[in-house]
Amino acid sequence: MTEVRIPKTGDAVEEGTLVEWLVEDGARVERGDPLYLLETDKVAMQIEAPSAGVVARIGVPGEIYPVGELVATITERPG
Amino acid sequence: MNEEMRTEPEASSALLRRFYETARTIREFDDRMRRGLASGEFMMSYWPVEGQEAISTGVCAALEPDDRMVITYRCAADAIAKGVDLGELAGELLGKSTGTSGGRGGAMGISAPDIGLLATTGIVGAGAPIATGVALAARQLGSGRVTVVSFGDGATSIGAVHEAMNLASLWQLPLVFLCHNNLFGEGTPVAEYTRTERFSDRAAGYGMPGVTVDGTDPVAVHKAAKEAVARARRGGGPTFLEAIAFRLNGHYFGDPCTYVDAAKLEAARGNEPIAKLRNRLVSGGVTAADLDALDQRIADDVDRAVSSAVAADMPAPETLYAHVYGGTDRFGAVSEGKRIATSVSAGAESELSLAQAVNQALEQAMARDDRVVLLGEDIADPMGGLFTCTKGLSTRFGRDRVRATPIAEEAIVGCAIGAALDGLRPVAELMFVDFLGVCLDQLANHAAKLRFMTGGRVHVPITLRSVEGAHSGPQHSQALEAWLTHVPGLKVAVASTPRDAKGLLTTCIEDDDPCVFIEPMQLLLARTMRGLVPDGEIRIPLGLADVKRDGKDVTVVSWGAVVHAALQAAAEVASEGIEVEVVDLRSLVPLDLETVLASVGKTRCLVIAHSATTFSGFGAEIAALVSERCFGELKAPVSRVGAAFTPVPRAHSLVAAHSPGAPQIAAAVRQVCR
Numbered sequence: 001m002t003e004v005r006i007p008k009t010g011d012a013v014e015e016g017t018l019v020e021w022l023v024e025d026g027a028r029v030e031r032g033d034p035l036y037l038l039e040t041d042k043v044a045m046q047i048e049a050p051s052a053g054v055v056a057r058i059g060v061p062g063e064i065y066p067v068g069e070l071v072a073t074i075t076e077r078p079g
Numbered sequence: 080m081n082e083e084m085r086t087e088p089e090a091s092s093a094l095l096r097r098f099y100e101t102a103r104t105i106r107e108f109d110d111r112m113r114r115g116l117a118s119g120e121f122m123m124s125y126w127p128v129e130g131q132e133a134i135s136t137g138v139c140a141a142l143e144p145d146d147r148m149v150i151t152y153r154c155a156a157d158a159i160a161k162g163v164d165l166g167e168l169a170g171e172l173l174g175k176s177t178g179t180s181g182g183r184g185g186a187m188g189i190s191a192p193d194i195g196l197l198a199t200t201g202i203v204g205a206g207a208p209i210a211t212g213v214a215l216a217a218r219q220l221g222s223g224r225v226t227v228v229s230f231g232d233g234a235t236s237i238g239a240v241h242e243a244m245n246l247a248s249l250w251q252l253p254l255v256f257l258c259h260n261n262l263f264g265e266g267t268p269v270a271e272y273t274r275t276e277r278f279s280d281r282a283a284g285y286g287m288p289g290v291t292v293d294g295t296d297p298v299a300v301h302k303a304a305k306e307a308v309a310r311a312r313r314g315g316g317p318t319f320l321e322a323i324a325f326r327l328n329g330h331y332f333g334d335p336c337t338y339v340d341a342a343k344l345e346a347a348r349g350n351e352p353i354a355k356l357r358n359r360l361v362s363g364g365v366t367a368a369d370l371d372a373l374d375q376r377i378a379d380d381v382d383r384a385v386s387s388a389v390a391a392d393m394p395a396p397e398t399l400y401a402h403v404y405g406g407t408d409r410f411g412a413v414s415e416g417k418r419i420a421t422s423v424s425a426g427a428e429s430e431l432s433l434a435q436a437v438n439q440a441l442e443q444a445m446a447r448d449d450r451v452v453l454l455g456e457d458i459a460d461p462m463g464g465l466f467t468c469t470k471g472l473s474t475r476f477g478r479d480r481v482r483a484t485p486i487a488e489e490a491i492v493g494c495a496i497g498a499a500l501d502g503l504r505p506v507a508e509l510m511f512v513d514f515l516g517v518c519l520d521q522l523a524n525h526a527a528k529l530r531f532m533t534g535g536r537v538h539v540p541i542t543l544r545s546v547e548g549a550h551s552g553p554q555h556s557q558a559l560e561a562w563l564t565h566v567p568g569l570k571v572a573v574a575s576t577p578r579d580a581k582g583l584l585t586t587c588i589e590d591d592d593p594c595v596f597i598e599p600m601q602l603l604l605a606r607t608m609r610g611l612v613p614d615g616e617i618r619i620p621l622g623l624a625d626v627k628r629d630g631k632d633v634t635v636v637s638w639g640a641v642v643h644a645a646l647q648a649a650a651e652v653a654s655e656g657i658e659v660e661v662v663d664l665r666s667l668v669p670l671d672l673e674t675v676l677a678s679v680g681k682t683r684c685l686v687i688a689h690s691a692t693t694f695s696g697f698g699a700e701i702a703a704l705v706s707e708r709c710f711g712e713l714k715a716p717v718s719r720v721g722a723a724f725t726p727v728p729r730a731h732s733l734v735a736a737h738s739p740g741a742p743q744i745a746a747a748v749r750q751v752c753r
């Protein structure tokens with residue numbers, strides 16, 4: 001299982017907003033597929049899936065999370 | 080086209096494949112780092128290298144395993160191409176005990192001397208002066224090694240690089256200046272910070288060849304690098320090699336890249352090095368399946384290496400003090416409990432000035448150890464240094480070992496550092512301590528920190544001699560020891576007598592850590608300040624204060640020229656029945672707190688006298704330490720005598736008001752024992 005956490009996108013950045021999910025809960029993704037939109041004071045960026053598998057969404061769109069907060073997991077399933 | 084490719088098609092395809100493997104490994108590693116950052120798995124500073132892989136690949140393929148590199152924070156491409164262990168690289172980036180530097184350096188502190196990667200810097204351009212020294216060591220020791228210093232295009236604007244180019248060319252050092260021109264200096268495109276169109280054109284101004292190549296083509300880079308390396312190796316001096324490759328990612332992970340032209344980025348992505356190299360291999364007959372298998376093996380290797388780094392421990396908190404100084408795993412600034420005695424070889428003594436004592440220490444050190452080399456402005460004969468401290472030495476030992484330098488303090492100190500990293504024991508001269516500001520980055524960020532930030536894989540045995548001026552106005556008379564004692568990793572000694580000067584300087588030169596040795600100007604040549612100095616060897620350990628006068632009523636702690644004012648004051652108040660003990664610290668770091676506390680324990684009164692400003696002077700540290708350790712025993716508050724908090728003035732009338740002397744010390748003594 002791969003964890004997806006709010007990334008640290010710069011030295012002074014301590015939190016980020018999960019703007020929007022780009023996949024359905026339970027959907028299968030390949031590594032590199034768009035996962036969600038992140039926004040911080042400095043940057044808006046599209047976060048990609050770090051690995052292939054089935055996405056379990058945890059984070060809620062519009063919420064501000066501290067850096068390091070778990071917002072999704074991706075579980076590899078055979079086939 | 081590459082020579083090998085023309086004459087040896089077999090070898091050339093093998094070479095191309097080797098390029099592909101290296102570049103692909105860099106790409107995979109860089110990807111993995113950015114993936115970990117994006118998923119929140121890693122939190123660290125990381126400077127992506129995507130797009131620049133072919134530069135490092137081509138250059139490193141032109142090097143022998145033993146050749147040297149000094150690189151930057153944007154480290155992954157150069158480090159991997161030079162052959163760093165991927166797990167150790169990942170470990171260092173993640174701050175793990177298994178990192179190249181045990182987790183002390185991060186991306187700005189990758190060091191793997193076993194593969195020739197000596198140092199990395201997080202200070203733009205600062206590697207260049209250091210690399211001149213590494214190259215000088217190769218020359219001096221006859222190792223035949225070539226050094227490559229890599230830096231970005233932005234670094235071409237900073238003075239350190241220019242000082243280094245001039246010095247390297249002057250001395251025809253075996254060095255290659257490798258400019259990774261990724262078209263941005265952080266968030267500023269090249270055209271917005273210079274009118275220079277090709278950075279390699281700058282080389283001509285320093286009398287060295289310069290060449291610009293396509294940094295997305297490892298073959299072109301390799302060809303140019305081979306020529307530069309061959310020139311360096313045969314004694315033909317340095318080359319400036321500029322390789323241009325668009326930076327395909329942000330300056331750092333998370334960089335919004337608002338300053339990047341989207342169309343140009345798109346075009347650059349279409350011209351990226353690895354796809355091009357792959358196409359070239361395929362059109363040369365390599366099958367896609369073959370390359371896919373190679374890609375998979377590389378991906379597995381990178382995965383395994385990164386996983387091992389992720390699983391590794393962080394360094395234990397109790398190891399914090401390791402690698403600040405050599406031979407200690409604990410607080411190295413105070414020498415309590417580690418006292419060694421002065422050693423003096425038996426024999427005659429002669430009356431010398433402090434300058435003559437310095438000269439003798441240098442001469443004997445050079446005679447004993449070929450690795451001792453001197454660097455500095457005007458230090459060669461006939462001048463022999465502004466204060467004649469190096470007189471006769473270039474005549475005796477030659478100008479290879481007594482190197483008069485351009486007026487370029489960053490280059491002087493950086494060159495000393497680099498030479499020390501690779502086997503020499505340089506003694507550099509900074510004409511006046513006031514010029515510290517010009518080279519403080521080299522001293523404080525590099526000399527002081529390289530042992531620590533490489534986890535002890537390298538150390539910097541340099542001595543920086545400097546003169547503290549007097550009566551020479553605001554910019555040539557300052558006492559700046561507090562700038563130095565604030566920096567962990569440096570040792571700081573100040574001599575007050577010719578004997579101490581010889582003994583302390585000898586120890587500094589033999590010490591494995593960077594030492595700053597300060598010579599007070601008014602003591603250097605004055606006849607009245609001459610003193611007996613052993614003709615043979617004398618070594619005074621750092622961290623051993625000297626009681627210059629015994630007394631039971633008041634302790635005066637001092638160092639440098641002010642010791643003499645303290646002794647005068649002591650003589651003055653003796654007639655009033657006050658017996659002053661004068662403690663000359665001799666070295667500020669390490670500090671002999673034991674001797675200070677023993678004296679204060681006896682007198683229970685303390686005056687600290689120094690020529691620097693009282694406010695924020697080093698005396699404040701001693702006052703605090705003494706108050707912490709023996710507040711209850713003090714009969715009076717600790718008193719400090721130092722300079723007024725103004726620049727040092729020129730006019731004698733103002734100097735008298737600014738600088739402390741015997742009368743002020745005597746007054747303070749009377750005050751504390753009233």
Ligand SMILES: Cc1ncc(C[n+]2csc(CCOP(=O)(O)OP(=O)(O)O)c2C)c(N)n1
Nearest residue numbers: 153201202203231232233234261263264265
């Ligand atoms: C002396 C100094 N000034 C500023 C910085 C902040 N800084 C870090 S990297 C960087 C950009 C340097 O650009 P360049 O030399 O082109 O190298 P690149 O980052 O592109 O590899 C800057 C300004 C620094 N580290 N050191």
